[in-house]
Amino acid sequence: MDGFQAYGAGKAGGVFDPMTFFRQPQTLVRILCWLFSIVILGCVANEGYTNRPEEDEEFCIFNRNQNACTYAVSMGTLCFLCCTAFIVLDVYFPQISGVKDRKKAVMADIGVSALWSLVWFVGFCFLANQWQVSKIEDNPLNEGADAARASIVFSFISVFTWGGLTLLSLERLKRVSFEEEYNKLFSPAVA
Known part of the structure; x- marks a missing residue:
């Protein structure tokens, strides 16, 4: 058993190696998800609202549907926080010595990744639909159009990055189960 190191358990308690950490596919994809959530949040929060000179109140550029902008901003924020938490978990994952605890962490990662893939699919469909039915009269200068399109595109890409994280987590679960x-x-049996 001296040479056996199933996904870091043999090195539990070791020193954090940033080069190894950033070379892992799961880390790279998670950082992409984190960046995409920042882009979606930034696009909608900065340019997702506009107003007409004769109106005092701002409105969402997605068909004046406040729910569309609220959905994008809140999901971008929650996704950013969730990614941050799981990046921290990925940093500490090799230090978790108990196989059952490692398995729980991986199962949580699978569930959260699959959920976020679904959330971004719903978000993509919702934002794309609301953008498609938006009226030119509501936004004659086309303010925020690029930001709206960017948020739709990054919502679509996020479906696949989170789906990829789900698959990578399933592979990780196989390794932990093997361990x-x-x-x-x-x-050795304990007497």
Whole structure:
């Protein structure tokens, strides 16, 4: 068992290696998801609202539907925070020595990644539909049109990046499950 190191368990408690961490596909995809959430949040929060000179109140450029802008801003914010939390978990994952705790972390990652993929799919459909039915009269100068299109595109791309994270987490679960089975078979029995 000296040479066996199933996904870092043999190195539990070791020193954090940033080069190894940033070379992992899961880390790279998670950072992309984090950046995409920032782009969506920034596009809608900065240029998603406009007003006409004769009106005092701002309105959402997505068909004057306040729910569309609220959805994009809140999901961008929650996704940013969720990505940050899971990046921190990825940093500490090799230090988790218990296989059951590692398995719980990976199962949480699978569930959250699949949920975010669904959330961004709904967001893409909602934003694209509201943008499609927007009236020219509501925004004659086409203010924020590029930001609206960018938020729609990055919502679409986020569906696939979060789906990719789900698949990478499933692979990680296989490794952790293998480690658990290995420990059951080859651990000395406690009397």
